[in-house]
Amino acid sequence: MANVTQVIHKYLRHNKKFPLVFCPGCGHGIVLGSLVRSVDALNIPQDKVVVVAGIGCSGRIAAYVDFNTVHATHGRALTLATGIKMSNPELTVIAVMGDGDAFSIGGNHFIHAARRNVGVTALVLNNFIYGMTGGQCSSTTPFGAYSHTSPFGQLEKSFDIVDMARASGANGVFRESVFHAKRLDALLQKALSRPGFNLVEALTPCFTQYGRNNKFKTPVDMFSWLKKYAVPIEKYEKLENKDGYIPTGVFVEKEEPGLEARYAAMRDSLRAGKGGAA
Amino acid sequence: MTRKKKGKTKVTVYPAWCKGCGICAAFCPAKVLEMGPDGKARAVREEDCVNCGFCELHCPDFAISVEPADPEKNGKSAEDESPAEESALPAREHAGENQPG
Numbered sequence: 001m002a003n004v005t006q007v008i009h010k011y012l013r014h015n016k017k018f019p020l021v022f023c024p025g026c027g028h029g030i031v032l033g034s035l036v037r038s039v040d041a042l043n044i045p046q047d048k049v050v051v052v053a054g055i056g057c058s059g060r061i062a063a064y065v066d067f068n069t070v071h072a073t074h075g076r077a078l079t080l081a082t083g084i085k086m087s088n089p090e091l092t093v094i095a096v097m098g099d100g101d102a103f104s105i106g107g108n109h110f111i112h113a114a115r116r117n118v119g120v121t122a123l124v125l126n127n128f129i130y131g132m133t134g135g136q137c138s139s140t141t142p143f144g145a146y147s148h149t150s151p152f153g154q155l156e157k158s159f160d161i162v163d164m165a166r167a168s169g170a171n172g173v174f175r176e177s178v179f180h181a182k183r184l185d186a187l188l189q190k191a192l193s194r195p196g197f198n199l200v201e202a203l204t205p206c207f208t209q210y211g212r213n214n215k216f217k218t219p220v221d222m223f224s225w226l227k228k229y230a231v232p233i234e235k236y237e238k239l240e241n242k243d244g245y246i247p248t249g250v251f252v253e254k255e256e257p258g259l260e261a262r263y264a265a266m267r268d269s270l271r272a273g274k275g276g277a278a
Numbered sequence: 279m280t281r282k283k284k285g286k287t288k289v290t291v292y293p294a295w296c297k298g299c300g301i302c303a304a305f306c307p308a309k310v311l312e313m314g315p316d317g318k319a320r321a322v323r324e325e326d327c328v329n330c331g332f333c334e335l336h337c338p339d340f341a342i343s344v345e346p347a348d349p350e351k352n353g354k355s356a357e358d359e360s361p362a363e364e365s366a367l368p369a370r371e372h373a374g375e376n377q378p379g
Contacts, residue, residue, distance in 0.1 A: 003345070004331060004334040004335060004343075004344070005334055005337075005340055005342065005343040005344075006343070008340050009340065012340075018295060019294070019295040019296075019297060019339045019341070020338070020339055020340075022338060022339075023297075024297035024298055024299040025297075025299035025300075025301065025338070026299075026338055027338060028338065029337070029338025029339055029340070030335070030336055030337075030338050033335070033338075033340060178336075179336070181335040181336055182335065207299075218300065219299045219300065219301065220299075220300050220301060220304040220305075223301055223304070223305065223336075224304075
């Protein structure tokens with residue numbers, strides 16, 4: 001494994017304060033590394049990459065990478081990303097969001113971005129909790145899990161981000177855990193090089209707020225949990241007892257053109273005087 | 279097969295960036311890394327490293343670097359290698375903080 005860390009250091013903003021702001025054992029740093037490695041592997045110039053981040057722990061990622069970055073308001077990362085992509089379709093636009101950011105306050109933006117199939121890659125870091133604000137239960141907190149606002153167990157059922165994106169019409173839907181970093185790299189590269197709206201859900205452990213309340217003794221326990229329970233979808237379907245297991249891998253792969261491509265085609269056809277939709 | 283591939287790498291942990299989460303030490307297949315008394319990871323059995331790259335990919339703080347050791351020095355003891363390898367490291371912002379403890 002040559003030069004993995006060197007590649008990451010090349011893309012970091014060295015005037016920022018290091019080490020990263022994330023808690024010990026947080027998986028967000030691994031996703032950040034995966035994002036940088038994927039962009040590097042695809043040879044996309046740094047000036048052609050836009051990272052739009054929302055609010056939350058995941059929002060800090062945009063501060064560390066030396067791309068064009070926007071730190072948007074809570075839940076609105078996808079709206080800004082949509083505007084950037086539509087006005088300049090040459091750019092590779094990545095919206096980095098947390099689960100609360102993308103699916104609680106920004107849920108509406110998410111389903112409509114997926115429905116429009118705008119050419120943005122949504123990287124959702126799912127840690128099952130509102131980490132930055134103190135460990136309140138979120139819309140992805142599993143049923144029965146403990147958090148500071150559900151001290152006797154979560155009573156609500158959780159969102160399945162993959163199902164939601166699939167139902168909304170996203171072009172590509174992928175999920176992987178940070179323990180399987182090489183597979184996460186491969187899926188991110190695939191998502192970044194595909195047209196239309198692509199969702200990558202990265203399962204990252206939050207030890208400080210989620211793990212300590214849910215009988216994980218160390219951050220390592222959380223990674224062992226991901227190692228055991230995040231299984232490829234082919235393997236998941238063969239499991240007899242699916243309880244607690246999370247399927248990962250490629251869920252949807254469609255080749256429909258993105259909104260910006262359809263818009264450009266319609267504009268060209270109207271300019272050519274033919275009229276009508278492209 | 280695996281014996282031949284062992285120990286051809288230089289594992290560097292930057293203590294200033296390490297937060298001591300213990301992921302590298304827990305999952306290293308060759309038990310190269312261990313948590314030191316200061317709570318930070320350190321490479322204790324570098325000669326056993328099989329160059330799988332797990333620690334480098336999974337360190338959330340980019341505090342571990344696995345580089346190929348100097349090919350001419352393969353087979354020699356770690357004590358012979360370390361001073362030369364230390365100076366051969368590329369200059370980096372936090373290289374000056376790369377002191378144990």
